[in-house]
Amino acid sequence: MNTLSDAALAALAATDPADKCRLSRQAAADWHGGRLAGPGHSLPPERPGRPARPQLLAPKEMPKRAYKGDRGRIGLLHALAHIELNAIDLAWDIVCRFPDEDMPKGFYDDWIQVAVDEALHFEMLQNLLINLGSGYGELPAHDGLWQAAEKTADDLAARLVVVPMTLEARGLDTTPATMERLARNGDTMTPPALKVIYDDEIRHVAAGVRWFKHVAAKRGVDGKSEYQRLMAERFPGGLKTPFNHAARAQAGFDQDWYEEMAKAPSRLDGEKPS
Template sequence: MTSLSEAAISVLATNDATQKCRLTRALAADWHQGRITAIGDCPPPPRPARPARPALLPPREMPKRAYGGDKGRIGLLHALAHIELNAIDLAWDIVARFPNDAMPKAFYDDWVQVALDEAVHFEMLVDLLARLGAAYGDLPAHDGLWQAAEKTADDLAARLVVVPMTLEARGLDTTPATMAKLAANGDTLTPPALELIYRDEITHVAAGVRWFTHLAEARGQDAKALYQSLLTARFPGGLKSPFNHDARARAGFARDWYEPMATR
């Protein structure tokens, strides 16, 4: 690869999930170890390549998830694996999609690391599915995450608001309760995996906040006002409370930014 954007596109063009993870690991190493140095300017595809399975349904058509027992665990793990696979592509997409914003190298360092983290998460969840006799693709999944990417493909600031600062931040709010419920039901395997994802999500949200603030300042705009304006325009459903204020604070996400945006 001659540039990071070409590397990103090679991942986005890979439809096999296992190969997508392997390629992410190899290209992240190439970037971090200096074998790739140029950012490049190669526009990414509108959508990443996807495996034939799972079937992608509109969110409203998704079957109700089972709770309890192995069936419930499989449903949860499959949904999380689908999120992580999308997250790999979202991280590579942000690397290649916004060259006109002229972000510093540290921005690309962060998002290549996010892509690598998400690949590790996906592989870990697939391993847990296999222990239960299941595989990624066995259940349908929805396309909501990539729809959010499509709606923010025109503006890096909007992408940062919707993806890391809203969708990933929501994971900070909900994951501790999920871990506690699984542990109470005697699950000793899933909570440690969710704990790793949770810790990494804090760093991902922090990257979103950091680079959004950088971008707002570069544009000469008040960061909090811009965040609230973009959230209203690009995520009109608003935010769900309660919030995990402690985890959000660890990510540098100021309470007076997001709390007024709660709908309930």
């Protein structure tokens, strides 16, 4: 019988996004149906499978994104689709990257659900792109998200701090402003999709906070102090403000943990991490 990590590796290795989404749902169904023999010890690859397109650029080499009309919507949707495709792989990577941590079943349940959610998000955004006469891969994209995974491959606590508790939490801060701007411009299709993503991200951030606190307690360290130490070490640029304190509170993310890590205010329009 295959293990969960075997199923995770199959999803990670898939180069076609549609296959990655299908394999994610199949792995979840097999796990919940008792057809996978425990978490397993198959380690993930250094990089997941990717389609031939989009072209991957360094973040500083990315062309400026337009914000008006169909061209602007396509640019935004493509950037978000790329984030969600990476997020599928980030979820499967955390499932099988840290077998020596001996995490409870609930940890795997949570990140499997995250992978399924991200697959749905990617498909929603891809459908919106197709409706606009485009599709994922038509524009360049940057590799910053997977670089975050590479930089935290050595430590589960660092991965939880950087990915769900920082990159996904940033989505809670920026998505409402993006939805409002799109609605003002007459877009009736994208804001409902972003609302689904936003609601799911609250649960994803909550999972990150919950399991970070679990790992900190298991290691015998204070959660807040360890979070701030890892932030300073692994995310030295600091956090952008303003924060969506209400959404972060829904995720169980204590304001005094992250507010001290903030830097100067920044523009929100169009931003959306994982």
